Amino acid sequence: MFSKLIWLNILTLTLALQTSASQVFAAETALNEVLVDLRVLETTDIHADLVNYDYYQNRINNRVGLVKTASLIRKARKEASNSLLFDNGDHLKGNPLGEYLARIKGIHKGMIHPVYRAFNYLNYDAIAIGNHEFNYGLKFLKAALQGAEMPVLNANVYSIKHNVPYFTPYVILKRNVIDQNGVKHELKIGVISFMPVQIMRWDKSNLEGRVYAKPIVETAKTFIPLIKAEGADIIIALAHTGISSDPYRPDTENAVYYLTKIPGIDAILAGHSHSIFPGPSYQNLPHTNLKKGQINRIPVVMAGAFGNRLGIIDLKLKKQKEGWKVLDGTSMTRAIATEKGKSLVKRHEGLYEVVKPEHLETLRLIKKLGW
Numbered sequence: 001m002f003s004k005l006i007w008l009n010i011l012t013l014t015l016a017l018q019t020s021a022s023q024v025f026a027a028e029t030a031l032n033e034v035l036v037d038l039r040v041l042e043t044t045d046i047h048a049d050l051v052n053y054d055y056y057q058n059r060i061n062n063r064v065g066l067v068k069t070a071s072l073i074r075k076a077r078k079e080a081s082n083s084l085l086f087d088n089g090d091h092l093k094g095n096p097l098g099e100y101l102a103r104i105k106g107i108h109k110g111m112i113h114p115v116y117r118a119f120n121y122l123n124y125d126a127i128a129i130g131n132h133e134f135n136y137g138l139k140f141l142k143a144a145l146q147g148a149e150m151p152v153l154n155a156n157v158y159s160i161k162h163n164v165p166y167f168t169p170y171v172i173l174k175r176n177v178i179d180q181n182g183v184k185h186e187l188k189i190g191v192i193s194f195m196p197v198q199i200m201r202w203d204k205s206n207l208e209g210r211v212y213a214k215p216i217v218e219t220a221k222t223f224i225p226l227i228k229a230e231g232a233d234i235i236i237a238l239a240h241t242g243i244s245s246d247p248y249r250p251d252t253e254n255a256v257y258y259l260t261k262i263p264g265i266d267a268i269l270a271g272h273s274h275s276i277f278p279g280p281s282y283q284n285l286p287h288t289n290l291k292k293g294q295i296n297r298i299p300v301v302m303a304g305a306f307g308n309r310l311g312i313i314d315l316k317l318k319k320q321k322e323g324w325k326v327l328d329g330t331s332m333t334r335a336i337a338t339e340k341g342k343s344l345v346k347r348h349e350g351l352y353e354v355v356k357p358e359h360l361e362t363l364r365l366i367k368k369l370g371w
């Protein structure tokens with residue numbers, strides 16, 4: 001009996017030693033492995049809905065407003081060790097505040113459009129130009145963009161006069177990221193942006209003779225290798241275009257599906273069609289994993305419209321000898337309200353103060369005009 005007990009003790013001790021040895025070995029391997037979690041946040045199709053307000057009904061509307069999305073942004077940033085924030089375009093036009101700014105107040109010297117003041121305040125890393133940004137003409141857009149402190153991107157609208165991209169086509173952001181062991185690394189993130197070629201029809205009077213649009217997918221195929229060659233570790237596309245697997249056409253308005261097939265693009269922020277991806281409307285899309293939010297294994301997100309959702313892509317990156325590799329990417333969206341309109345998040349008071357002057361001016365105008 002006694003010897004049996006001793007044997008049992010020896011056996012337990014040996015097992016314990018073996019376990020701790022394998023744990024040490026595993027920990028050493030983990031220490032050698034450099035893994036970085038990078039969170040990419042998206043707002044899209046804000047359409048000048050900065051405040052949770054319905055100017056047509058003249059009442060609070062908790063289903064819209066960047067002041068609400070901003071609280072989701074704050075929370076999503078807090079949860080992540082590394083994050084980036086992008087807007088995917090169509091942010092200047094769509095409500096009386098946007099109309100008031102463009103048609104009545106205008107942009108004067110030293111003044112910053114409240115949309116860009118909001119983006120500056122929230123520290124966006126880069127933003128896309130959407131098709132609706134042309135609705136008030138190139139002169140207004142140019143004046144308004146003076147106030148944007150972050151890179152403003154589009155790669156497929158070209159100047160006719162100079163035959164070069166009219167905007168900055170892409171940027172390589174250098175960011176310090178913290179790996180899973182708390183070690184700092186510099187990551188070079190290529191960011192490129194596109195919009196539908198239909199602008200030439202939709203905004204003919206504003207654009208004809210000044211700019212022309214190149215097909216999205218072909219433009220991407222030209223630029224992605226250049227951005228890689230310039231040293232980007234990963235590439236994110238701000239694709240102001242929707243998602244459809246209809247047979248490919250160069251003039252497709254919804255090019256995301258075909259962008260996922262271009263080697264080198266690691267994550268896609270979609271937009272323009274005001275839909276939600278991942279979401280049930282895409283359950284029949286081929287080669288799509290709605291649980292992970294991937295199309296053709298590439299993470300994609302589309303965050304509705306009017307600030308009603310925040311898009312989130314979580315990338316897991318591994319540093320290898322030949323550079324950074326995306327091991328996995330998943331996407332989701334978070335809503336500011338339930339489907340029935342119950343508010344899920346408080347207004348971001350700091351951002352509200354930033355945009356309040358023009359919000360109140362719009363309210364005064366509506367009252368004066370008797371809208």
Ligand SMILES: [Zn+2]
Pocket residue numbers: 090130131132240271272273
């Ligand atoms: Zn659009």
